[in-house]
Amino acid sequence: MSQPGAPSRRVGMSTQKTPSTARMQVLVVGAGYAGATAAVRLAGRARNRVDVTVVNPRPRFVNRLRLHQIAMGRAVPAPALRDLLGAGVTLVEGTVAELDPDAGRATVTGPEGVRDLAVDRVVIAAGSTTTVPVPGAGHVHAVGDLESAHRLRPAFAALPAGAQVSVVGGGFTGLETVAELAETRPDVAVRLVTSGEVGGWFTPDGRAHVRETLDGLGVALIGGTRVRAVERDRLLLEGGHVVPSDLTVWCGGFAAPPLARQAGIAVDERGAVLTDGTLRSLSHPAVLAVGDAGHAPSPGGDRYSMSCQYAFPSAAHAADLLRAEALGLPDAGAPLDLGFTARVVSLGRRHAVLQPTTKEDVARGRAWTGRAAVLAKNVQVRGTARAVGVERRLPGVVRWPHAERAARAVRGEPAA
Ligand SMILES: Cc1cc2nc3c(=O)[nH]c(=O)nc-3n(C[C@H](O)[C@H](O)[C@H](O)COP(=O)(O)OP(=O)(O)OC[C@H]3O[C@@H](n4cnc5c(N)ncnc54)[C@H](O)[C@@H]3O)c2cc1C
Numbered sequence: 001m002s003q004p005g006a007p008s009r010r011v012g013m014s015t016q017k018t019p020s021t022a023r024m025q026v027l028v029v030g031a032g033y034a035g036a037t038a039a040v041r042l043a044g045r046a047r048n049r050v051d052v053t054v055v056n057p058r059p060r061f062v063n064r065l066r067l068h069q070i071a072m073g074r075a076v077p078a079p080a081l082r083d084l085l086g087a088g089v090t091l092v093e094g095t096v097a098e099l100d101p102d103a104g105r106a107t108v109t110g111p112e113g114v115r116d117l118a119v120d121r122v123v124i125a126a127g128s129t130t131t132v133p134v135p136g137a138g139h140v141h142a143v144g145d146l147e148s149a150h151r152l153r154p155a156f157a158a159l160p161a162g163a164q165v166s167v168v169g170g171g172f173t174g175l176e177t178v179a180e181l182a183e184t185r186p187d188v189a190v191r192l193v194t195s196g197e198v199g200g201w202f203t204p205d206g207r208a209h210v211r212e213t214l215d216g217l218g219v220a221l222i223g224g225t226r227v228r229a230v231e232r233d234r235l236l237l238e239g240g241h242v243v244p245s246d247l248t249v250w251c252g253g254f255a256a257p258p259l260a261r262q263a264g265i266a267v268d269e270r271g272a273v274l275t276d277g278t279l280r281s282l283s284h285p286a287v288l289a290v291g292d293a294g295h296a297p298s299p300g301g302d303r304y305s306m307s308c309q310y311a312f313p314s315a316a317h318a319a320d321l322l323r324a325e326a327l328g329l330p331d332a333g334a335p336l337d338l339g340f341t342a343r344v345v346s347l348g349r350r351h352a353v354l355q356p357t358t359k360e361d362v363a364r365g366r367a368w369t370g371r372a373a374v375l376a377k378n379v380q381v382r383g384t385a386r387a388v389g390v391e392r393r394l395p396g397v398v399r400w401p402h403a404e405r406a407a408r409a410v411r412g413e414p415a416a
Helices: 032-043 064-071 081-085 146-157 172-184 205-216 310-328 370-391 403-411
Strands: 024-029 050-056 090-093 095-100 105-110 113-119 121-124 164-168 189-193 220-222 227-231 234-237 242-244 246-252 287-289 342-346 352-356
Touching: 024 352, 024 370, 032 050, 032 081, 032 090, 032 310, 050 081, 050 105, 050 310, 064 146, 064 172, 064 227, 064 370, 081 370, 095 220, 095 246, 105 164, 105 189, 105 227, 105 234, 105 352, 121 310, 146 246, 164 172, 172 342, 189 352, 205 352, 242 352, 246 352, 287 310, 342 370, 352 370
Parallel strands: 024 050, 024 121, 050 090, 121 287, 164 189, 164 246, 189 220
Antiparallel strands: 095 105, 105 113, 227 234, 234 242, 342 352
């Protein structure tokens, strides 16, 4: 048996069941929503057959849904990961710098230096970070990770009244961020620049609410236009247009960290690990990928959206699969069956939109606004941070709408 953190026993990873006397050594890369959930669920449900080690660069949990609020100076709880994960999981502070799936080895760099871990299975839960595919990336700020949010905070606070601020990207993160910026500093000029229609993902009433709310917050909307380059004090748009921008926050795209690609694991164009429906890597079956870092086929035909709605179920599913494998149970080959039901997007502190979706995550029906939507958003952002602790105390508690159940729910039919 290899000890997590001990000099590596260089075993090859395979999908064969671990010998009955050996405990399966599972490495979880990253302790965001997905990694932390996978770790506590697996440790809680297969403690006698599995050793779970989590590697994360920081000792505290980051509630990523609130990074744009952290950037605005709002206090957001950051529980110690050691407490959150509990005694059943070994936490190593550091970064998995290299993975060698064929040799069953991971190299970790951290405050205690460089060390090799011997592993039988790897769960890649490394999330995603902001990508800027245009010239001028050095001029942009972001809210995709904690360090970026910490950099944005003083830069935004230091802007003089009347400064020009741009948020690029009209996805959920861009909408939430632009509203938060405008609400926090009504004395600066905030604009949203996006290649699509502003709020175009929502159904018409949801879209109208998004636009009216942003308008009420004084946000200038530039839709249907791509940013071609970012300069220190302006954006260059397609068609030769130029807009002044003293501070630019890029929310225009996210990609997985390079770890999997560098390890020779098959990934998509955004660096996410290509998996089958069971969440096993297509190229390295001893590797599973969950949350933003994984690309599994979804009912809609593409990958599941990068979201908490995917991070928690995929993590729980991967944990259950590894437990089944370690215990020799038959359901180790079951594919994830997940259907979406709704999305909730905040627009500052006083507004939100709760948008029902099809199971494939396409907006449908009447959008909810007003206090009900704000309440739903508050429940979501606080609930996601608490969910890991709940899962640790009650392993197996994270459940999700299966595709057929979700389809019935969105059609308003009773559960079968
Ligand atoms: C501002 C903002 C608002 C958002 N709002 C919503 C929302 O309202 N609803 C929603 O569903 N989604 C939202 N999202 C998206 C959501 O946050 C992600 O889908 C979710 O965080 C994915 O969870 P994860 O565990 O896969 O990744 P993460 O939460 O990103 O966690 C990944 C962890 O892995 C660590 N890591 C990375 N590389 C390594 C390595 N090599 N070694 C060790 N550790 C590593 C990272 O540091 C991090 O701690 C938002 C995102 C942002 C940025």
